Amino acid sequence: MPRIEVGGATPYTVTVEHGALKRARVPQQRAALIVDAGLPGGVVQQAQAAFQPELTLEVPSGDACKTAEVWSRVLSRLATANLPRDGAVIGLGGGATTDLAGFVAASYLRGVAYYSAPTTLLGMVDAAVGGKTGINLPEGKNLVGAFWPPRAVWCDPDVLNSLPPAVFREGAAEAYKHGLISDPTLLARVLSPDFRPDHPDFETTLADAIAVKAGVVTRDLTEQGERAYLNFGHTLAHAIEAVTHHGTSHGDAVGYGLHYAALLSRELGGSDLSGHTRRFLAWQQPKPLPDLNFDELNSYMARDKKADSVGVRFVLLHDLAQPYLTRVPDDVLRRVYAVWQTEVSPERLTV
Template sequence: MTSIINENYAIHFGDECYRALNEFIAVKKPSTVFVLVDENTMEHCYAPFAAKLETVAPIEVIEIDAGEEFKNIDTCSGVWNALIELNCDRNSLFISLGGGVVTDLGGFVAATIKRGIDFIHVPTSLLAMVDASIGGKNGVDLGPLKNQVGVIQPPVMTLVDPKFLSTLPEQQLRNGSIEMFKHGLIADRAYWENMLELDFDFSSDTFESLIYQSIIIKNDVVLSDPFEKDARKSLNYGHTVGHAIESYCMSNPKQQEELLHGEAVAAGIIIESYLSQLNTGLSKKDLKQIEEFYEALELGLKFSASDVEQIIGFMAHDKKNVNGEVRFVLLNAIGSYQTDCVVDVQEIRNGFKLYLS
């Protein structure tokens, strides 16, 4: 897979990751290399990564707790303080080795400590490879509200080594694949259909190629609109509802235990596809295909009428909102979208009724 070289950052794949990383380190000569991990990536990923890291600089590992509930300012404070205690300076290098929580939080910490130091993302989950580590969005949650505090600052490079996927259970692979399906829905019908043909067979010879194509789709969208003024909003398809579901579950942890990001977004995709049929012309045939994709996930999330009202309430905090109006990305067809769509709240309720049926 050919490296993707942009003006301000690069994305490397496979063995090329380590050649590019070590070449960068040789030129930069960092004072210290900091590696952020959680307990999972410390156990499964750090040793093989460190074995390929070539540097004479001291290496300091900072470990955080795993899980979305720790993606917050308190965790950032702990990492910032650790960096200061370990003599971080402007010539330090910060490497985030982990899934979406580690890369989101790590990028935010690195972009703000000492007013910004160089950082590199090494995503180890499928979700982080195709979504969280691409595009420069870094940040944390504020209580149950998703991604409310952060910055847009790309890493100097992202290193995508599919070998790390062998450490993941199938549920985590499905979780990440939902963002890949989303990329097809907003940008490329042929890619969407290729994902359907994959049929969640993550051992398929075509799987790595689909990861690569998914990264290209996201990278192209980001390059066209780095600061999310227009086209980049399309990457939030399924997320207006999905993030609200996540926020609701974070504030009611016994309601939907261990809900994964992709699972919430998949529910959001179903509901926002229904809204697309009502408002932007998505055909019944396309909606049916999307429904069949969701049914194959066998997630079975359940919400009462009271739950739905609380979820709708969380949508008021969505970052795309303007003047208090909830703005959706909706599909005209698979592969084509509209941004800044305002939807009647009763249609949202009806979308949940369809989903729950």
């Protein structure tokens, strides 16, 4: 049973184990369970049996839950139920659900205990670990939030068996990204036929992918330096999500964004890693993109959370496991975008 320790001022453990959800417990006597409305009933029942919440609140699936309206409505329900300061909030669902639930916990009574039980591969590898919580605005993704680490995280591979194959592949984008920026052994393992929840080696690969993020956030919780590297591929990805009004899933957008970042890295003198990202896209088979205007995307990239008063910055790679943060001139962004557009056309993304 892999157990990953996340350090820092408020350390916690990430448990990666088949059956972890059934065995999960919280010490608080009163808890609210925030669940993705699209979850299978059996998963919700397992969580309710484990946590014994006095209140279960359903929220919309995906980014539809990451709005000020949903956040406010959930807070009102907690207040109506008189959840006390020594109570707890538990998030059960994909990355969007755990982002919202964490922000609810950070906001309610100026902060109550938070626990995370992600039910998607994307949520396990990325959103549930690291303490970033938040919601979106019409102007961009994750523009409102707080750093609020969970008290514990339970990653149960058994719950992934119910995911449609396309949703599972979406989540693999974050694991593959961790291979590019830190642990290159993950690249082949993610694309292997063995990368499936029922394979004996899956727990180890999942834990290794999570460990990359755990190590980074232990050293840099509030993104003063190294944590920015976790956003490799995300600058364009978040812009795609915004421009398509979340018609493109986060995992698909990250897959596309990884390839753009690899092409930018090559353009600025780094090793040509675009073969890796092209291979991932061919495996992932993301939904085709609509025709996207560079200038519209660029306006959203300028609002990216890595931007500062001078302008937008990108995470790029000198080589595998050698990330860096830099500014990229607009003419380079535009030129490489034209190359990227051609390479991510559906007819080019064949296995």
